[in-house]
Amino acid sequence: MASTPRLTKPTIAVLEALIASSTASPAWGLSICRDADLGPGTVYPILDRLSERGWVKSWDETSPHPGRPARRYYELTGAGRLQAAEALAARQTRRSRLGLGLAGGIS
Template structure:
């Protein structure tokens, strides 16, 4: 399994996925808009998360004339735990760096 690099865009996508609910899961372009990132950034991140087993996908079932069906993304149980732990670890590292730099955490 490949390790996930916690870049700012990856963290933004993870935070959106963590804050989503089962009855209102995000889809690709909604993640792009909410994270203020382009599809060329978001979709590769989602693909990596799916490869790691952190997210599952499902295709929208209801037909919507004029656009293709949406692909919904949901964190798996393990993905939610990994994402939460990764975000917490990143936050702790940043607080530690701020303390070393003489700032406040």
Template sequence: MASIRLTRPTLEVLQVLLASTDDDPAWGLRICEEAALGSGTVYPILDRLTERGWIASQEEVVPHPGRPARRFYTLTGTGRKLAEEAVRSRLGQRGTPSPALGADA
């Protein structure tokens, strides 16, 4: 699995993905909002994470009427381990969690 440059925006996206669950998955706009980043930043990060095997995506099976289908993003098994390691390492360096991760995480 290829490594990725762990910039602050990339770490913010990873934190949102780590906080998502199967019952409450992350999609593009939600990631943008929770990471406080624009779509022009988030979608290239999601593309790089997908290319390197950190995340997988799937289109919503039954879209809600009146809006386009969402694309859900989830960390792969290895991607989750790498993301946890990256976030833990960065938190150790700066000492405070990101708002996207939450104070109790």
């Protein structure tokens, strides 16, 4: 089983963007940047780390795309989706036990 990446705020934002995407409408790099509210210099290294761990698969756009470069699509693998959900749930459980609210303050 692949190791769990450090769940930094940017990593969590990227995972949430990937979880929100679907196979019918997979996420591409700049859409993840937009949805996670992060720059490409943050998002692409995170995607690379998630890919190295087997959490994410990617592929190039093959359909016609006039007027713009081909997109690179990203999707959580089956194992990646499961591991991401488990890691995010465990993080939320730890935060709840510590009494941390959504804004990170004491409830």
